[in-house]
Amino acid sequence: MRIKKTFILGLVASLGFANLGLAPSALAAGEAVKLKDIEFSFEGPFGTFDRAAAQRGFQVYREICSSCHSAQYFAFRNLEGIGYSEEMAKAIAAEYQITDGPDDFGDMFERPGKLSDRMPAPFPNQNAARAANGGAYPPDLSVIVKARPGGADYLYSLLTGYEEPPADIELAPGQYYNAYMAGHKIAMPQPLYDDMVGYADGTEATVEQMAKDVTVFLAWLAEPSMEQRKSIGFSFMIFMSIFVVLLYLTNRRIWRPIKKGAMPWVGKDEKA
């Protein structure tokens, strides 16, 4: 009985911790290369996304990454989640041409984007994407931060991890050396160089800054509801703490007469 109770309490507590993002990551262990450990504002049980960084990251994504990578789950209305107003999100959407249709004559046509549209992919299909990238497929970035062990730290490390290859490494044409890619060979040329974008808020666009910003944006894109999840986890833990105290008091009250011997007939049969 005691074991069962402890087990259930343990289960309940770990559910709460998992919601808060405190559960130990199974993937972090056994990593061959040590990732750069960046302090992101969205880490920890009360972490939130830095909206300004996410907006700068969106700019980096738009101006650089989106020429090769798609983000199929990203709709323009989602931009309100990182602090853009509806008008601004509408204006950004309208800068894109979306293929719609068919019209009354059965033809597809182009029109400016709306809030409900997804961001258009750079290539019509995987084969076209491969053909344009020397046979390598640039993966969709919608959930890449969740999909790779190491998550945000991995993405940051990868983007800042281009180095001169050591002498004993042979690179095929179209391959680049990256300290953090599995096998160290990557078909993506170094995407970031200093001052590639002009930030409107005056932040200096160093490689590290852009890598950090685009990582914040992609971490948000991979889990836009993270802040709600964490706050639910926290409320749940508070609720459970109060509930456990109440359960304990109730339990004591129910058993008190029996423990005091006021009901001597209870439990007699078992003893006999």
Ligand code: HEC
């Ligand atoms: C010139 C095209 C190009 C641009 C621009 C580009 N990428 Fe890539 N990216 C690729 C290709 C091709 C691959 C596949 C590499 C491979 O499989 O070796 C890739 C792979 C990746 C991966 C997966 C690495 C892994 O672990 O498998 C990530 C993450 C990534 N890119 C992020 C980005 C980000 C963020 C940007 C913008 C800052 C960006 N890329 C810009 C072409 C590009």
